[in-house]
Amino acid sequence: MMEKKQLRKADFVTSILLILFGIWELAQSFQMPMRDTYGGVRNVWYVSPALMPLVIGFGVIILGAVLMINSIRTGGAADFIKSVQSFSLKISDSGVRFIGTLLAIGTFVYLLIPRVDFFMSIVFFLSFFIPAFAFDSGEDLKKLMVFYGGVCLIMVILFITPAADALNALFMFATDVLILIATIGLNIYAARLAKGDDTKRSRFRTGLIVAIVTPLVLTPVFRFFLLVPLPHEGGIVQLMQIIYYSLR
Amino acid sequence: MEALNALGGFFTSIGGLVADPINLLVLFGAVVMGIIFGATPGLTATLGVALLTTLTYGMNQSTAMIALLAIYVGGVYGGSYASILINIPGTAAAAATALDGYPIAMRGEGGRALGLTTTASAIGTIIGMIFVVSLSPLISELALQFTSFEFFLLAFFGIIISGTLTSPDLVYKGWIAGFLGLFLAMVGRDALQFYPRFTFGNSQLDGGLEVVPVLIGAFGIPQIIQVLKDKFVPKQAAKLDRIVPDFKTIGRNFKHIIRSALIGVGIGAVPGIGEDIAGWVSYGTAKNASKTPEQFGKGSYEAVVSTETANNACIGGAMIPLLSLGVPGSPPAAMLLGALMLHGVAPGPMLRIDHPGFIGEISAILLLASIAMWIAGMLLAKQVVKVLRIPPAIFMPIIAVLAVIGSYALGTKVFNLYLMVPVGIIAYFLTEMGYPIAPLVIGVILGPMADQNLRRGLMISGGSFAPIFTRPVALILFLVIVFTIVSQLPFYKRWMGDLRSRVAERRQARSSSGANKPE
Numbered sequence: 001m002m003e004k005k006q007l008r009k010a011d012f013v014t015s016i017l018l019i020l021f022g023i024w025e026l027a028q029s030f031q032m033p034m035r036d037t038y039g040g041v042r043n044v045w046y047v048s049p050a051l052m053p054l055v056i057g058f059g060v061i062i063l064g065a066v067l068m069i070n071s072i073r074t075g076g077a078a079d080f081i082k083s084v085q086s087f088s089l090k091i092s093d094s095g096v097r098f099i100g101t102l103l104a105i106g107t108f109v110y111l112l113i114p115r116v117d118f119f120m121s122i123v124f125f126l127s128f129f130i131p132a133f134a135f136d137s138g139e140d141l142k143k144l145m146v147f148y149g150g151v152c153l154i155m156v157i158l159f160i161t162p163a164a165d166a167l168n169a170l171f172m173f174a175t176d177v178l179i180l181i182a183t184i185g186l187n188i189y190a191a192r193l194a195k196g197d198d199t200k201r202s203r204f205r206t207g208l209i210v211a212i213v214t215p216l217v218l219t220p221v222f223r224f225f226l227l228v229p230l231p232h233e234g235g236i237v238q239l240m241q242i243i244y245y246s247l248r
Numbered sequence: 249m250e251a252l253n254a255l256g257g258f259f260t261s262i263g264g265l266v267a268d269p270i271n272l273l274v275l276f277g278a279v280v281m282g283i284i285f286g287a288t289p290g291l292t293a294t295l296g297v298a299l300l301t302t303l304t305y306g307m308n309q310s311t312a313m314i315a316l317l318a319i320y321v322g323g324v325y326g327g328s329y330a331s332i333l334i335n336i337p338g339t340a341a342a343a344a345t346a347l348d349g350y351p352i353a354m355r356g357e358g359g360r361a362l363g364l365t366t367t368a369s370a371i372g373t374i375i376g377m378i379f380v381v382s383l384s385p386l387i388s389e390l391a392l393q394f395t396s397f398e399f400f401l402l403a404f405f406g407i408i409i410s411g412t413l414t415s416p417d418l419v420y421k422g423w424i425a426g427f428l429g430l431f432l433a434m435v436g437r438d439a440l441q442f443y444p445r446f447t448f449g450n451s452q453l454d455g456g457l458e459v460v461p462v463l464i465g466a467f468g469i470p471q472i473i474q475v476l477k478d479k480f481v482p483k484q485a486a487k488l489d490r491i492v493p494d495f496k497t498i499g500r501n502f503k504h505i506i507r508s509a510l511i512g513v514g515i516g517a518v519p520g521i522g523e524d525i526a527g528w529v530s531y532g533t534a535k536n537a538s539k540t541p542e543q544f545g546k547g548s549y550e551a552v553v554s555t556e557t558a559n560n561a562c563i564g565g566a567m568i569p570l571l572s573l574g575v576p577g578s579p580p581a582a583m584l585l586g587a588l589m590l591h592g593v594a595p596g597p598m599l600r601i602d603h604p605g606f607i608g609e610i611s612a613i614l615l616l617a618s619i620a621m622w623i624a625g626m627l628l629a630k631q632v633v634k635v636l637r638i639p640p641a642i643f644m645p646i647i648a649v650l651a652v653i654g655s656y657a658l659g660t661k662v663f664n665l666y667l668m669v670p671v672g673i674i675a676y677f678l679t680e681m682g683y684p685i686a687p688l689v690i691g692v693i694l695g696p697m698a699d700q701n702l703r704r705g706l707m708i709s710g711g712s713f714a715p716i717f718t719r720p721v722a723l724i725l726f727l728v729i730v731f732t733i734v735s736q737l738p739f740y741k742r743w744m745g746d747l748r749s750r751v752a753e754r755r756q757a758r759s760s761s762g763a764n765k766p767e
Contacts, residue, residue, distance in 0.1 A: 001682050007417055010681045018424065025431065032443060046706035049443040052699040053434050059427045063420050070418065098477045102673070105469065105648055109665045113652065126645050133476050133641035206642060214646055218653060226306045228657045 008076025009083065011067050018064030026057035093138050100145050104129040107152045115159055117176040117234025118223075122215035124183045130207035131190040135200050140193050147189050151182040173235035220244065257605050258381060261612035264310075271314055274307075278318035279620040280628060284635050285319065286326020287338045291647065293323025293523075295471060297583040298464045299647075301590065302654040309591045314613050316587050317563075320580050321617040324523050324559050325369040325625065326632070332361045332552075334636055341523030341562075344531040344555040351547030359489035359629075360497075364549060365556040366625035367493050368505060372557035373618035375509035376516065376564020380571070381611040387572035388607075391597035396705030397715050401725035403698035406519030406575045408732050410687040413521050417682030419736045425683045429691020430698065432457055432671075439700050452663040459586040461655035461664040462671050462692055467579065468651040469672020470679050475640045491629045501553045504534055512558035516565020519690060522578040523559035530558030564614060571595050571607055575694065582689050590658065 002010060032050035033043045045051070071077050091099070104125060112121035128148040132141050158164040158175065167174035187208060194200035219237060222228045224244050230237055265271050278300065285296035296319045304312035327342030332349035345365065352361040394402070407430065411422025435446045436456025447453040498505070508530040515526040534554035535544045544551050566577030567584075574596035576582035588595055599606055655668045675685055709715050716722045734740050 001416060002680055007682050011418075014681060028446060032445065033441075043441075044711065046711040047440065047703050049438040049441055049445055051703055051706075052430070052695075053445060056427050056430050056434065060424065060431075063424045063427065066420055067418070067424070094477050094479070097479065098473060101473050101476050104645070105472070105652075105669060105672075108648070109652060109669050113656070113665060114662050122649055126649065129645035129648065130642060133644070134639060136479070136641070203639070203642070210642060210646065214649055218649065221303075222653060222657060226303070226657065229660055231656060231662050 005076075005079065008071050008074045009079045010076075011071040012077040012080045015064045015068035015071055018060055018067065022057050022059075022061035022064055025053060025060065029053040029057055096138060096141060096145075097133070100132055100141055103145060103149060103152075104132070107148075111152055111155060111159070112179075113231050115155075115164075115175065115232055116179050117173070117236050118230040118232055119215045119219050119236035119240070120176050120179045120183070120234065121232070122218070123211050124179050124186070126207070126211035126214060127183050127186050127190070130210060131194070131204055134203040134207055135190075135193065137200075140200075143193060144186075144190065147186060151186070155179075176234040176236070257608040258612055261605065261609045262616065265314065265609075265612060265616060268311075271311055274311055274315050275318050275616055275620050276624060278315040279322040279617060279624050280632070282319035282322020282324075283326035283329070283621070283624060283628070283632050286323040286342070287329035287632055288635050288638070288643065289330050289334075289336045289338055289475075289640075291643075292339050292467065292471065293320055293327075293341070294463075294467050294580045294583055295647070296320070296323045297580045297587070298460070298467060299650045299654050301460055301583065301587040302657045304587065305590065305658065309593065310609065312587065312591055313610065314616070316584055317610070317613045318617040318620060320584065321373055321560065321563060321614070321621050322624070323580070324563060325366070325556070325621050327559075328365040328369070328552075328556055329362065329629070329633060330636060332365065333358055333633060339523075341527055341559040342555070343524060344527040345552055345559075347531070347545050348548045348551035351545075352549070352552065353487075355547055356487065356489065358487065359491045360494055361549075361552055362625070362629050363492040363494050364497060364553055366491070366622055366629075367495070367498050368553045368556040369560040369625075370618045370622040371498070371505055372509050372512055372560035373563055373614060373621070375506075375557075376513050376561040376567075377611050377614035377618070378564070379513045380564045380567045380614065381608065383568050384572045384607045385600060387568065388597050388600050391573055394597065394721065395715065395719065396701040396708065397719065397722045398725065400698050400701040400705055401716070401722055401729065402573060402575060403694035403701070405725050405729050405732075406569075406694050407687055407691050407698075408729055410519055410521060410690045411684065412732055412736065413518070413525065414684035414686045415682070416684065421681075421683045422687050425678060425685065426687035426691045428678075429688035429693075430695045432462065432688075432692045433695020434699065439696065440703055452661070456696075457667060457692070458659055458661075458664055459693060460583075460590070460658050461668040463583055463586055463689060464651050464655045465668035465671035466675040466685050466689055467583075468647065469669065470676035470685070472644050472648050472651070473672075473676045474679070475644050491626055493626065497549050498553070501550055504537075504550050504554045505557045507533065507537070508554040508557040509561040512561025513565035513568075515558075516562035516577045517568045519569055519575045519577060522566075522580075522686065523562040526558040526562040526565075527555040530554045560618075567610060567614070571599055571610065572597065574697065576690065579686050579689060582686075582693055585693055 029050040032048060032053070034045055034048045034050055035043055037043065108121065108125040112125060128144060132144040135141070158167070164175050190204055194204040219230070219240060223230055223237065223240070281300070282293065282296055285291045286293055297316055300315055300319050304315050307315065323339065324341050327337055327339030328345045328349060330336050330338035331342040331346035332353050335346050335350035337343040337346050349361050349365070352358070407426035408423060411426040412419050415422030435453055437444050437454050444454060511530045511533060512526045515521055515529060531551055531554060534550055535541050538544065538550055540548070562578065566581040569575040569577045570581045570585060574585070574594070576585045585595060593599070593603060593606065651668070652665060655664045656662065658664070675688070678688070679685060705715065716726050
């Protein structure tokens with residue numbers, strides 16, 4: 001949690017956002033059927049679907065206003081205005097780690113999981129996420145973020161253009177192969193960053209093992225034992241299926 | 249006769265559960281997993297329950313409940329490992345334990361401290377279980393008389409009280425979190441008229457937000473971000489000697505155990521209030537009642553026994569409103585509610601009618617889990633302690649993968665993942681800014697109950713709020729809600745302050761006039 005002074009400053013911004021949110025929520029609620037007929041049922045205010053949203057909207061606005069008054073009284077608003085005047089774009093170390101975490105989770109959920117083979121997406125994700133933080137070096141984190149972010153950007157371009165479909169039509173599992181190549185590249189790059197430092201090298205090795213073993217355990221458990229159809233079953237998952245059904 | 253029947257059912261449940269070796273395997277596996285989750289700073293019992301929920305999807309209802317309750321019990325107890333050995337609470341529930349547990353470990357008695365916490369936790373869980381089996385049916389019976397207004401007020405009370413008691417900064421931040429949770433619960437088609445609310449024309453939102461991905465997002469993602477962003481470095485653990493149960497010390501502290509267990513059950517039964525508050529309240533009470541309060545903070549056995557009994561007794565307490573009213577008593581219980589619904593069990597007053605014997609089965613599982621926890625704690629503590637050496641940068645990414653697949657697997661909808669991430673990021677910022685997450689989660693869970701019952705109640709009364717004032721339970725709940733809100737307002741605090749100082753002045757005047765009286 002933030003320090004007291006920071007909290008009051010943040011309260012000022014949050015209170016504005018809350019009041020705006022409350023107003024938007026009320027505006028949406030007033031569009032819901034209040035008296036007119038909906039679905040053949042004649043409405044009265046107390047059975048309207050807008051009733052609870054209205055209570056919530058008014059509640060949020062009132063509490064947002066209380067928060068704002070408290071922030072103004074305790075000097076949070078003044079501090080916020082001062083900090084806006086002396087605003088600089090310098091990102092702290094913890095800020096970089098925060099962005100790194102969001103980059104990893106965001107790309108994993110929105111880019112890799114729905115489009116790339118489940119197994120490969122986990123290996124690629126962990127190959128970045130573990131060394132990036134386990135190396136415990138701000139410089140290494142930034143370098144790995146640039147490499148990983150670059151690959152993700154290429155993947156985004158591939159997927160938003162017809163390029164990915166064209167590639168997959170050319171030969172099966174082309175995007176999975178691309179991610180495989182990127183994963184190997186990422187690991188070579190991470191290994192180079194770990195060179196000459198025993199702690200980093202040992203963490204890189206552990207990370208690599210974890211990155212492979214985790215999907216190796218999770219994929220069969222979910223796909224074959226819990227019978228959960230995976231979000232994208234590409235080359236590796238299909239290979240696992242062939243092995244699993246030939247062994248059964 | 250009914251009590252004897254219940255007792256018979258309870259022992260039959262135990263027999264039935266123990267007879268299946270798979271159940272025993274799941275019981276011990278989940279308890280150990282819970283201890284590992286609890287012991288590892290950054291992972292919590294709630295997260296453990298959340299992630300395991302997905303894996304229980306394919307299990308039958310009894311086995312699933314064994315797994316979830318065992319990880320819950322193990323998780324709450326496991327927090328004491330890190331508290332005692334590295335002075336960093338593994339979970340918030342064990343924060344109070346660190347104050348005295350670590351000094352004990354520093355004296356070279358880490359094994360003895362862990363032995364004490366293991367036994368105290370087991371006793372706490374068992375006492376909590378006794379209350380589940382005895383109180384839940386009574387409350388269910390009472391709740392059968394509830395009408396829509398009572399249920400609406402109960403849901404609202406849960407959100408308000410949880411917001412009031414869990415807020416680390418300003419009280420109304422807890423209420424704001426509750427309202428945000430209520431808003432999330434409004435997304436989707438409403439249950440009475442099927443009108444789409446806040447769906448933006450997206451058919452994926454028609455069914456509303458699924459509870460489990462929201463909970464995983466709210467509890468898991470902030471945890472991952474926080475641990476990695478704040479660069480948590482594992483500390484060298486204190487040396488651990490032989491783990492001994494030390495029944496003599498337990499016997500000497502028996503009154504502390506009983507009192508702490510009662511505190512734990514009481515606090516657990518209040519909606520949304522977790523094991524951490526139970527631990528602190530119990531610590532404070534034990535210190536006030538102790539003959540040697542000066543020893544607290546320097547390695548007092550009384551303190552360690554009190555906090556650990558209370559936080560584990562809280563589990564039983566949290567199960568009481570969950571099973572009898574459908575209102576979760578703590579964040580892990582909120583997660584359990586999601587899991588119960590997943591397995592086709594709707595907790596609440598109708599539970600005893602729809603699933604007779606279920607409360608007995610839950611109590612039996614709690615008893616078995618406490619025994620399994622005691623055995624695992626005594627035998628495996630030295631091995632479990634090794635997890636404290638794993639850097640979070642290695643295990644947090646795995647937790648991220650588990651959170652993602654856990655959110656996806658329940659509904660096999662990628663859309664759940666798209667929701668989980670923003671919910672997690674918002675929850676992270678809210679936590680950073682001093683907003684508690686428990687009321688938000690309680691709001692998400694109790695939102696439909698509040699909405700439907702308010703409208704249904706008004707429909708029956710023809711738009712009149714009069715039943716709130718004519719029905720005794722509704723009136724009590726209403727007054728408690730009003731008092732909870734009013735007691736936080738500045739004018740009330742000023743008035744109470746004036747009143748206190750006036751009383752103190754009068755007392756002083758009386759005592760000074762008494763002293764000046766000629767003999």
